Amino acid sequence: MESAHRGKRSIEFLQRPAIISFASVAGKKEAHGPLGNTFDVVSEDTTFGEKSWEKAETRMQKTALQLALGKAGLAEKDLDAAFVGDLLNQCVGSSFTLRATDVPTFGLYGACSTMAESLLLAGISISGGFCRRALALTSSHFASSERQYRFPLGYGGQRTPTAQWTVTGAGAVVLGQSGEGPFLRAGTIGTIVDRGIKDANNMGAAMAPAAFETLRAHFDDLSLAPEDYDLIVTGDLGKLGHEIVIDLFSREGVQLGSRYLDCGMMIFDLEQQDVHCGGSGCGCSASVLCGHLLGKMRRRELKRLLFCGTGALLSPLTTQQGESIPSVCHAVAITTERS
Amino acid sequence: MESAHRGKRSIEFLQRPAIISFASVAGKKEAHGPLGNTFDVVSEDTTFGEKSWEKAETRMQKTALQLALGKAGLAEKDLDAAFVGDLLNQCVGSSFTLRATDVPTFGLYGACSTMAESLLLAGISISGGFCRRALALTSSHFASSERQYRFPLGYGGQRTPTAQWTVTGAGAVVLGQSGEGPFLRAGTIGTIVDRGIKDANNMGAAMAPAAFETLRAHFDDLSLAPEDYDLIVTGDLGKLGHEIVIDLFSREGVQLGSRYLDCGMMIFDLEQQDVHCGGSGCGCSASVLCGHLLGKMRRRELKRLLFCGTGALLSPLTTQQGESIPSVCHAVAITTERS
Numbered sequence: 054m055e056s057a058h059r060g061k062r063s064i065e066f067l068q069r070p071a072i073i074s075f076a077s078v079a080g081k082k083e084a085h086g087p088l089g090n091t092f093d094v095v096s097e098d099t100t101f102g103e104k105s106w107e108k109a110e111t112r113m114q115k116t117a118l119q120l121a122l123g124k125a126g127l128a129e130k131d132l133d134a135a136f137v138g139d140l141l142n143q144c145v146g147s148s149f150t151l152r153a154t155d156v157p158t159f160g161l162y163g164a165c166s167t168m169a170e171s172l173l174l175a176g177i178s179i180s181g182g183f184c185r186r187a188l189a190l191t192s193s194h195f196a197s198s199e200r201q202y203r204f205p206l207g208y209g210g211q212r213t214p215t216a217q218w219t220v221t222g223a224g225a226v227v228l229g230q231s232g233e234g235p236f237l238r239a240g241t242i243g244t245i246v247d248r249g250i251k252d253a254n255n256m257g258a259a260m261a262p263a264a265f266e267t268l269r270a271h272f273d274d275l276s277l278a279p280e281d282y283d284l285i286v287t288g289d290l291g292k293l294g295h296e297i298v299i300d301l302f303s304r305e306g307v308q309l310g311s312r313y314l315d316c317g318m319m320i321f322d323l324e325q326q327d328v329h330c331g332g333s334g335c336g337c338s339a340s341v342l343c344g345h346l347l348g349k350m351r352r353r354e355l356k357r358l359l360f361c362g363t364g365a366l367l368s369p370l371t372t373q374q375g376e377s378i379p380s381v382c383h384a385v386a387i388t389t390e391r392s
Numbered sequence: 393m394e395s396a397h398r399g400k401r402s403i404e405f406l407q408r409p410a411i412i413s414f415a416s417v418a419g420k421k422e423a424h425g426p427l428g429n430t431f432d433v434v435s436e437d438t439t440f441g442e443k444s445w446e447k448a449e450t451r452m453q454k455t456a457l458q459l460a461l462g463k464a465g466l467a468e469k470d471l472d473a474a475f476v477g478d479l480l481n482q483c484v485g486s487s488f489t490l491r492a493t494d495v496p497t498f499g500l501y502g503a504c505s506t507m508a509e510s511l512l513l514a515g516i517s518i519s520g521g522f523c524r525r526a527l528a529l530t531s532s533h534f535a536s537s538e539r540q541y542r543f544p545l546g547y548g549g550q551r552t553p554t555a556q557w558t559v560t561g562a563g564a565v566v567l568g569q570s571g572e573g574p575f576l577r578a579g580t581i582g583t584i585v586d587r588g589i590k591d592a593n594n595m596g597a598a599m600a601p602a603a604f605e606t607l608r609a610h611f612d613d614l615s616l617a618p619e620d621y622d623l624i625v626t627g628d629l630g631k632l633g634h635e636i637v638i639d640l641f642s643r644e645g646v647q648l649g650s651r652y653l654d655c656g657m658m659i660f661d662l663e664q665q666d667v668h669c670g671g672s673g674c675g676c677s678a679s680v681l682c683g684h685l686l687g688k689m690r691r692r693e694l695k696r697l698l699f700c701g702t703g704a705l706l707s708p709l710t711t712q713q714g715e716s717i718p719s720v721c722h723a724v725a726i727t728t729e730r731s
Contacts, residue, residue: 055521056521056524057520057521057522058472058521058522058523058524062472062496064522067521104713105713107709107710107713108713133397133401134581138501141707141709142481142482142707142708142709143481143501143503143705143706143707143710144501144705145705145706145707145709145710148584148705148718148720149710149715149718151583151584151718152584152585152586152705152718154583154584155583156583157401157580157581157582157583158581158582158583158584158720159500159502159509159512159513159581160500160501160502160503160509160705160720161498161499161500161501162477162482162483162499162500162501163498163499164482164499170498170499173498174498174513177516177517177520177522178516178520180520180522181396181516181517181519181520181521181522182394182395182396182397182406182520183396183397183403183516183519183520184397185395185397241496242473242496242497242498243496243497244490244493244494244495244496244497245487245490245491245493245497246491247491366482366483366484366487366491366499367482367484368480368481368482368484369481370446370480370481370484371446371482371484371488374443374444374446374447376488379487379488379490379491381487381497381499
């Protein structure tokens with residue numbers, strides 16, 4: 054069998070998995086942001102009609118899943134596998150979504166890198182012939198994240214300047230062996246990078262070195278340069294992390310320039326929406342990908358995208374134990390070209 | 393490309409991934425149990441020399457990883473991917489293990505099914521040509537689980553008769569495109585099953601229907617019967633869950649008989665070790681597989697094994713919100729035959 058492994062950490066899809074369908078769901082604040090008109094469904098009610106914020110997360114995932122299936126005229130039974138995860142402890146947002154279905158399910162934990170991780174694994178499974186169609190699905194919710202990772206909302210804690218705002222949103226992608234596309238062309242699997250950042254309110258600085266390492270490995274392994282992409286986006290490094298990545302590359306003589314953006318900066322108006330460094334959460338890169346980015350690719354306004362999900366792999370307990378923040382970044386190259 | 397997808401939920405490895413190496417680590421109580429002499433390393437100190445139980449979990453994983461690599465004369469750089477997860481919130485046991493390495497890492501969350509889930513995904517990646525060698529790694533710790541999921545140990549809460557005892561242990565498997573074996577032959581991906589059990593101290597009853605569904609799908613999809621295996625093990629249903637699976641099959645006229653065992657019942661002496669229904673935790677099926685079971689396969693005392701990891705996908709918060717317990721079971725068929 055011809056190997057799809059490339060260089061140190063990258064893979065190439067010899068059979069390119071097709072993105073058959075995609076859908077996004079977002080909350081009120083996201084709806085009022087610059088990408089507000091790119092989401093399939095937005096809700097002014099942050100509980101999405103549910104009794105808890107955690108249940109709201111499951112509701113968003115169910116909605117995104119049903120929309121993505123519906124757009125393609127597919128049903129749950131057409132899915133051979135689901136790759137799902139979220140930020141809630143024990144990834145309950147996803148498990149409670151999939152229990153209502155009969156879809157074979159792999160649970161993932163990649164923090165805010167989950168959409169990229171799930172795309173890679175779905176792509177591997179499809180390209181290897183193990184699935185005919187697979188789902189990549191994730192979500193996050195501002196309120197469920199705040200109380201799990203930080204403080205009860207009612208406490209009214211002050212946010213530091215480097216803090217990010219967890220996106221309330223979900224994204225679903227249905228992939229298959231053939232379809233309209235766009236298509237997964239290649240990917241780079243992240244290693245876990247920890248440069249000693251201990252401030253849990255400065256995720257951007259913690260994750261930026263992971264994004265840099267993955268991007269550099271991607272270019273090296275596949276003999277590519279930033280210019281080979283129309284757009285490179287990182288998951289949710291926010292303003293500070295985005296600057297750090299640009300700086301790390303410029304030290305090596307590589308200018309990323311205006312082709313490099315960050316989903317956390319795209320989804321909110323950083324000047325007007327009081328989100329400090331920008332958006333974060335699994336739902337950030339997922340809802341930006343499954344609305345704005347893949348929408349542009351379908352309309353051929355964007356042809357070659359490098360989508361880099363970034364995740365901070367800490368827990369409140371490791372922070373209490375004085376630990377630094379390990380991070381990961383998975384990169385997926387998406388193209389409008391079938392082969 | 394020839395499809396490896398079979399029936400509704402199963403896959404067959406057309407190129408069988410080889411188990412190159414494996415290693416297990418266990419704690420004091422496990423060392424004193426019936427399988428005590430099958431673990432590579434046991435520790436009388438449940439902190440494994442670390443300052444917290446959570447850090448002990450990372451220590452166990454690091455030890456299992458280094459042992460598995462060492463047995464095969466491999467180094468971390470020889471691994472193209474790691475598939476890792478554990479029970480700690482945000483899977484920090486695994487992330488903190490892998491941050492010390494340069495191994496591309498996929499984080500998983502499958503609760504106690506993690507070893508089976510990681511074997512399946514490592515197998516898919518290898519068989520599909522995306523990795524040359526991959527790692528499957530997981531752990532659990534009695535003390536870190538008790539305080540995260542139940543009560544502080546110092547509280548001395550009483551355990552109910554259906555409770556299980558979280559295993560302190562870890563298991564690591566290194567897989568590759570070729571090697572001595574045994575080999576992965578096929579697998580069945582679990583759907584998420586929830587029959588409405590709400591008692592978080594009765595995981596066996598919650599998980600048994602998931603094990604039944606996966607086993608039945610496995611037999612149906614691949615036209616197999618229990619007699620096609622020398623041994624069928626479930627992850628950690630414990631005594632009650634094991635009985636329920638036997639009962640569910642007997643209602644359909646299928647007798648599993650003495651070829652069906654449960655890792656949670658094998659690792660402890662249920663009469664003598666005060667563990668109520670038996671062992672549980674990611675480390676339970678992982679350490680039983682990576683010591684006793686794969687050891688027997690290497691010695692050809694066991695030729696055809698169906699290894700079924702079972703996981704309860706609840707969180708303390710979903711229990712507080714009155715939710716029932718979704719469960720999953722992933723099955724991996726392991727054989728001594730290369731093809």
